Amino acid sequence: MTAANQIAQTIISDSYFLKLYRVCVERSVLRTLNIDTEEKYTEKEIRDLLRFADLLSTSSISDARNYAYKIITYLNPYYKDNVYYHTVAKAVYSNLGNFPAISYLEADNNNTSNLPFDRSVQNEAKKLIQEVPDGVGHVFTDIQYDLFSKLISSREFSFSGPTSMGKSFVIKAFLRCAIQNTPQENFIILVPSRALINQYAIELKSEMGALLETNNYKIVTNSNIAELPINEQCNYVLILTPERLISYISQEKNPSIGFLFVDEAHKLAQTEDARSITTYTSIEKTLKKYPDIKLYFASPNVSNPEILLSMFRNGKAENTFKTQETPVAQNLYFIDLLEKELSYCLNDEFIPINHPVLADISSINDVLLRFGQRSNLIYCNAKSKAISYAKELAATIECSDNKALKRAASIIRAYIHPDYYLADLVQKEIAYHFGNMPQLIRNLIEDLYRDGHLKYIFCTSTLLEGVNMPTQNLFILDDKKAKKILRPIDFWNLAGRAGRLAKELQGNVFCVKHGDVSWDKPSFFKEKDIQLVPTIYERIDHNLKKIEKIIQEQEISGTDIEQNILRYIANIICIDTLEPKNGYKSPIITALIERNKTKIIELAKSKSAQNETPYLILSANESIELKTQNSAYKQLKYLHAQKRNILLPAQINYPNILETLTKLYKLYSWNDKYLGKENSLKYFAMLMNKWINNSSLNQIISESIDYFHDHNRKLRINNGDLVDFDKNDKTHINALIGNIIDEIEIVLRFQLEKYFNHYHMMVKNILGEDNAGENWAMLLEYGTQNREIIALQNMGLSRYSAQKIFKECRGAFISENGQLKKVDKHKVLSKLQKDSIEYIEAQKLL
Known part of the structure; x- marks a missing residue:
């Protein structure tokens, strides 16, 4: 053990230090909660705290370094104008290699202090050594640099750290180096959701677009390489979900893969989610096809990252990395509205705050308005609750004059519907956010929040998928994810969103017990040794x-x-x-x-x-039962032998879609929640016809409202009783909109897409690829039959923007036989309205 670590161990077990640190935390808590206190630090206390922080910051022990960071952070509001504090604060953050925190001190505190000569030399040397390769002046924190150094020299690696440590930042730095390797190889970044695909694509284009172009790399967000607008040979960075990865490796002509990066890899251990099996399957099949692929796993807050390597390969112990060190402080509070009690967490114990701060607070709205400063994410366990709580808060707030919010409201009304709740909410600096929202609207909300226009976002477990929306304050209104108690890994993954690196030094997590939520098992606050079991x-x-x-x-x-x-x-x-x-x-x-x-x-x-189905078809469709696959394959073989047509219709219209859905209903014996009733096929045929034939979401919604009204259809409101649909009732309109969006995402783009893909594989096997006809699965994925619009979506654009750009910017494209070959970005931008949503997307992604 080094001398610095010995000193640190002595300090963090010393009773005087622990007593003084508790005082430091308590005073920071009171200040955060705006509770007045007359107590002040003595000169000895402040000198001792700063000395302790300085000594602890030289240690390599995570706990010691976290203590050092928190002491400086908690003292900052009191001593940000103090010259001695300025010097020690900068020295401590420098020892920790936390350069974003130093930037904060300089910008927010006007901290221009100079370090002693030896510290200054050490600091400058660290900046040079830890500079991000081709990172335009960015510098790794110590822990990021330690991880990056191990990662860049390994062919397989699994690592874990707190949500706030910047794992995706390290992944992108790794990518910067790897795309300059010789020979060049293709990359796959595996992410758990479509929402994360778009976020990654935008960030990579923004942060390293020129480097990608110089090295002849294209960012791809789908598995259909053949549909890309590419004229010449190039390399790829593919950002895919597990389903899209399985689709990619099932296509024999797709380019080989050299790197597989699994982000949010703890999803392999989501024991109540069937998609954890799909994630496993996608990785397993990729490794089987490309046995020499370089493999990397990134997870938040797990103690045994090595299990992921051992699951797929016999990974070595030195090829793993884990840390609890975080570059921002996260403060945990528990608010009990029923008992009017408020406590804060210190060393895994909740300490009551003896102050009547909750005396006049009785509702969730009161909590948010009292403690919700600047940026606030509010976690709810269901979409219906997120919308309901957002509406309740909005009822207490006046509309803003903010032009960006007015413009956003107009976009939402035009894109979805004039009565969609979200349009009214954004004008009050409030929004809701969940996974199945249309990509364009999700992006809009996230951009408004990052730019500081929105103050409150009510969200579901989308945050647990890794969507990058750091915040100053996180309010957790439920101890469940859907109906299951939050697991410790999920809780700490949520909590890690609090505190925005470089924007503030600390973030706050408020767990709120109220009439609807009992917090039955709050022990996960203490469970930080999280063992993954796939x-x-x-x-x-x-x-x-x-x-x-x-x-x-x-x-x-x-x-x-x-x-x-x-x-x-x-x-x-x-x-x-x-x-x-x-x-x-x-x-x-x-x-x-x-x-x-x-x-x-x-x-x-x-x-x-007794199986007759080719193994390649079975293996690419493991979510469909073998018995079902085999039955379907034998039926198609029989029909073909009888000279019957097994091709899907060339013309895609309502009668042909209904006939096809009815055929597949019988072929696959559908019995699930959405497709299990034959009389529902007419509705899905109508929806599918509009979707594939380029109807906008607004058109689909408006026509569905008229259909429900004209045919006296019933509607289930918030999982309650069926009611007669009333087109003049905003609640009914929003319930129907929610259903339509879910049906497009879950039924059309997931369930039906899966079966149509399987059907096409069987037809291709029986008739040959050149005679197999159109794969309707691809049309469901993109919501169009137009190859040029598909190509634009493959570049990362939303369906809406791709359609709009195709319609308004024809002169900016070079096409051959209906296939897009090249896009002139400057021409596209010149033809679009500058503040339009399609202009912003084109600027970011083309």
């Missing part, structure tokens, strides 16, 4: 008997979610036993063998014995 392992270890029953086609008990996950795993096991005899064993088969569970492998082999 869903595949968790279910094999605890639900093997149920998986056996599923393979034997017996009924099992459990929730619908649990049953779906276990059926998915059982299906993967069955399909994996059909793996061609080439020595390869999937991780799931390997895990069963290691656990001496070979009986289930034999059961799976027995079930799969």
Whole structure:
């Protein structure tokens, strides 16, 4: 142990230090909560605190460094004009390598102090050494540099750190270096949601667009490389969801991949989410296809990042990294509105605040208005609650004169509907945000928030998907994600959003207990040693008997979610036993063998014995049961043998869509929530027809409102009773809009897309690729049949902007046979209105 670490260990276990640190925290808490106090630091206290911080900052122990950072941060409001504080603060942040915090001191505190000569030399040397390669003057923090140095020299790596440490910043720095390698290779960044695809694409274009262009790299956001507007040979950075990655590797002609970066990799352990299995499948199949691929995992707040490497490869211990060090301080508060109690967290214990600060606070609105300064994210566990709470707060606030907000309201009304709640809310500096919102509107809300125009955003678990919206204050109004208690990893991932690096030194997390939420299990506040157990392992270890029953086609008990996950795993096991005899064993088969569970492998082999479907089709569609796939394939083979047409219609209109959906309904025996009723197919045929044939979202919504009104349709409001639809009732209008957006995203672009893709693969196998006709799955994904609009969306543009630019900027395109080859960005921008949403998107993404 180094001398600095020995000193640090002595300090952080010293009773005087702990007592003084508690005083420091308490006074910071009172100031944050605007509670007046007459107490002031003595000269000895301030000198001792600053000395402790200086000594602790030289240590390599995360806890010691966090103490050092927090002391300087908590003293800042009191001593930001003090010359001695100026010098020590800058020295401590310099020792920590926290250059954004130093920039804050210089800009916000006018801290122009000079460090002692030896410290100054050390600081400048650190800046030179830790400068981000090609990063336009950006400098890594110490912990970021430590991670980057290990990452750049490894072919496989798994790392974890707090949400606020800037993991994506390090990933992008890694990418800057790797795209300049020789020979050049293609990259995949795997992200959990479409929302994160768009965010990554915009950030990469903005931060390293010129470097990408110089090195002949294109950013791609979908798996359909053939639809890209590319004239020459180039390389790719693909930003994909698990579903899109599976689609990519299923296409034989797609370019090979050299790097796979899995962001938000803890999603592999979301035991209540079937998509964790899809994530596993996408990685496993990529490694199988490209066995020499370089593999990297990034996760927040986990103690065993090595498990992800060992799951897919025999990763070495030195190829992992974990830290609890954070570049901003996060302060945790618990507000109990029922008992009128307020407490703050210190060393994992909640300390009551003996002050009647909650005396006149009785509602969530009161809490937000009292403690919500500047930027505030409010976490809710359901979309309906996010909208409801946003409306309740808006009722207490006057409209703003802010021009950006007025413009945003106009865009929302034009793009969605004049009565959409969000349009009224944004004019009061309030919004809501969730995953299934249209990309264009999500981007608009995020930009308004980052630019400081919005003060409150009510959001769902989209934040847990990694969407980058740091905030000064985070209010957690529920201890659940949907209906399940928040896991510790989810709670700390949420909490990590508080505190914006370079904009402030600390952020606040307020957990609010109120009439609707009891906070039954607040122990996750203390659970920071978070051990990941991938869903595949968790279910094999605890639900093997149920998986056996599923393979034997017996009924099992459990929730619908649990049953779906276990059926998915059982299906993967069955399909994996059909793996061609080439020595390869999937991780799931390997895990069963290691656990001496070979009986289930034999059961799976027995079930799969009658299969006739080609392995490549089965393997690319593991979320569809093997039995269903095989039945569908045999039916198509039979129809083809009978000289019957198995191609989808060339003309895509309502009658043909309805006929096709009815055929697929019978072929796949649909029985799920959305597609399980044959009489619902007429509605989805209508929606699908409008979507594929270029109707705008506004048109689809307006025509659906008229349809519901003219046909006296009933509507379910907030999961309650069915009511007669009233086109003059704003509640009904917004409920219908929410349903339509969900149906486009969940039914059209997820469920139907999956089945149409499978159908096309079967037809392609039977008739050959040149005779297989159109793949309707692609048309559902993009909401158009137009190849040029598809190409524009592949460049990252939203459907709306792609349609608008295609219509208004024809002279800016070079096309051959209906396929886009080149886009003149300057011509596009010259033809668009400068403050329009499509102009902003084109400027960022083309």
